Each structure stands twice: as C-alpha cells, then as structure tokens.
Amino acid sequence: MLRLQKYLSIAAVFLFLFSCQDDIDQQDNNPQGTITNASPLTSYLQRVAMVQTVQDNVIDGSTYCMIKFPYTVTVNNDQIAINNAADYQKVVDNINANNYDDDIVKIDFPVTMVYYNYIEKFIPQESDFNDLIDYWNMYPDLLSKINGLNINYPITINIYNSASQIGSSQSIISDQAFFNFIKGLNASQYISLKYPISIVDYHGQTKSINSNLEFENAIKYAIDYCPENNIVTLNLNEVITKGSWDIPYYFDDSEKTSSYSGYSFVFKSDNSVVATKGGTSETGQWESTIQNNVRELKLTFSSALLSKLNKGWKLFEFNNSQIRLRDINTTTDYLYFEKQ
Numbered sequence: 001m002l003r004l005q006k007y008l009s010i011a012a013v014f015l016f017l018f019s020c021q022d023d024i025d026q027q028d029n030n031p032q033g034t035i036t037n038a039s040p041l042t043s044y045l046q047r048v049a050m051v052q053t054v055q056d057n058v059i060d061g062s063t064y065c066m067i068k069f070p071y072t073v074t075v076n077n078d079q080i081a082i083n084n085a086a087d088y089q090k091v092v093d094n095i096n097a098n099n100y101d102d103d104i105v106k107i108d109f110p111v112t113m114v115y116y117n118y119i120e121k122f123i124p125q126e127s128d129f130n131d132l133i134d135y136w137n138m139y140p141d142l143l144s145k146i147n148g149l150n151i152n153y154p155i156t157i158n159i160y161n162s163a164s165q166i167g168s169s170q171s172i173i174s175d176q177a178f179f180n181f182i183k184g185l186n187a188s189q190y191i192s193l194k195y196p197i198s199i200v201d202y203h204g205q206t207k208s209i210n211s212n213l214e215f216e217n218a219i220k221y222a223i224d225y226c227p228e229n230n231i232v233t234l235n236l237n238e239v240i241t242k243g244s245w246d247i248p249y250y251f252d253d254s255e256k257t258s259s260y261s262g263y264s265f266v267f268k269s270d271n272s273v274v275a276t277k278g279g280t281s282e283t284g285q286w287e288s289t290i291q292n293n294v295r296e297l298k299l300t301f302s303s304a305l306l307s308k309l310n311k312g313w314k315l316f317e318f319n320n321s322q323i324r325l326r327d328i329n330t331t332t333d334y335l336y337f338e339k340q
Helices: 002-019 023-028 040-048 053-060 085-096 126-137 175-183 212-225 236-240
Strands: 065-067 071-075 078-082 105-107 111-115 120-123 149-151 155-161 166-172 189-193 197-201 206-209 245-252 264-267 272-277 280-291 294-300 312-318 322-328 332-339
Touching: 040 175, 040 212, 053 065, 053 085, 053 105, 053 111, 071 085, 078 085, 111 126, 120 126, 149 212, 166 175, 197 212, 206 212, 212 312, 236 280, 236 294, 236 312, 236 322
Parallel strands: none
Antiparallel strands: 065 111, 071 078, 071 105, 111 120, 149 197, 155 166, 155 189, 197 206, 245 264, 245 332, 264 272, 272 280, 280 294, 294 312, 312 322, 322 332
C-alpha cells in the first residue's frame, strides 16, 4: 500500500507540474496517466518504434535486421539496385516472373546491416553475413518489432524525475528518437504522452489515439491482424504445456512481481497446473477458451497468494518462451509467464 501511495503521490505531482499552463495550452494537454520504464505500454511502444526489419525478408531472411540502403542484389542473373523500400518489389517481381528458375537472391557485398535497435554492423563478405543470420536464428523468440502501426510525429512527452523532483517536456520527431528515448529511461522517471496522437494502422487508415489504453489496444490490434506480426502460427495450449514457467512481471493495481519470485508453474494437458516453490507444491486448474473472439486463460488456485491470479486473463501476445496476459476493468492488470 505504501508503494502504491508513493506512486500516486509522484503521479499527482507530475500532473500538477504540467497542468500549470495557460488556458489554451491546457486544452491541448490531456494527461491520461503516467508510465515508467517498467510499464508494459512502454515496452510495446519501443517495439513499435523499432527498425522495420521485416520489410526486406525476401532478401536477408531475418526478422531482426535489415540491409542498409543503397546496395545491389542479383536475382536470376539480373542485377537489381535497392535504393529504397519500393525496390523490394522488383525482387519479388523477378522471383514471380518464372516458375522454372532458381530464384536465388545473391547480395553484392560489402553491405551494412541495421539491427532492430538501430545498431549498424559492416558486413564485408558472404561468410560474415551467414554468421550474422545464424546468430539471429539462435533467438527465434526474441520479441521483435510490432509492425502495422506507424506513429505520426512529432509527439510530445512530459517527464517527471522523482529523484530530482524536476519536470520537463520533450518533443520526439522520429521512430529512432522514440526508441532511444525509451531506452534511456531510468526507474526514477515517470512519463506522460501528450494526447491526442495520430497513428496510421496497417490498413493505411489514420486514427487519433487519446489515452494509454487506446494506444495499447491499437498495438494489440496490430499484433493480432497485421500479417507481418504473425510469421509463425502457434497454438497456446501446445506452447503452455511444454516446460515450466515463472512470472517475470505481475501488476495488480501496482507491481507485485516479487510476491511470485521463485515459483515454477507447470501446465499439464489434463488442465491441471502445478505451482512449486522451495519444495512445496500446490495444484490448481487452468483453462483456455475463446471469449468474444479473444483468447482467455483462466487460472484457479485455492491458497491466499496464488488465488490472486484467479482471473480470466486475456491473451495479449505469446511465443514459445513468453506469454503476456492482461485484465481490463477499472484498471489494467498484467500477468506475464516466461519459460524457465
């Protein structure tokens, strides 16, 4: 409770600092809640701002890096200059032109690779490129860029530093600037996005976002429906019943992850789930259903601590090693599972 009161008092000071503006400015500034570097929305926004590495997969086959413009490739003995994203279609057209050729895409080295996090690496020859792709293939479950949602910049972010008790404001003008801004946040900084914020969805439609929850829901929509975010189709029931899981993040009105530190969860195919800590185990039940077109994971435990997880959690996203759930009521709660 003390931790929650501290957070609320900091948030109140933060909002007060940025409400002391003239009437015109107040009309434009519509705070919708503070977030920190540990908040789920923060990590989702950083993934939206990552490099769009999937766009050149027809050439490099990697979701976690792309080749920096300009460069050339050779496809079916035809040399193609890649100067911008529109040139990828030339490669696709060449591949589709004939059903009886080899369709081998050969990159003309040297090139520079750009990672999902904007780091660049010079690649002098093909063997170095193959080593790099092999490296990224070792991390198939790395949470990659969220495609299908583009932010129209500039946007304004209000910042309150609880350590120095200083408030400030920063204008963000690009995805790279937004990514690096989030990367540089520390635990004492509380931020508030200045709404409305304009985005473009994967249908090419411009939409106005007016709150943190609206932003998170728009990201959820992109994860679910943009084809570039669903390269591999997985079955939640098959994933969750393989191996054991811990809880890297739990938020219920405030962050309470430490309450479940040391717990290991094993989900069994008979819909029982065994939670173990320090040699003591408790068996509960789990159920995965579809409710209103949304996958729901329901947990049932009987002990005082574990029963706090007894909710109909809505699936946000998952892969072979991470499962992210949320529960939206008057507030939004989060439960993450990570494979041990």
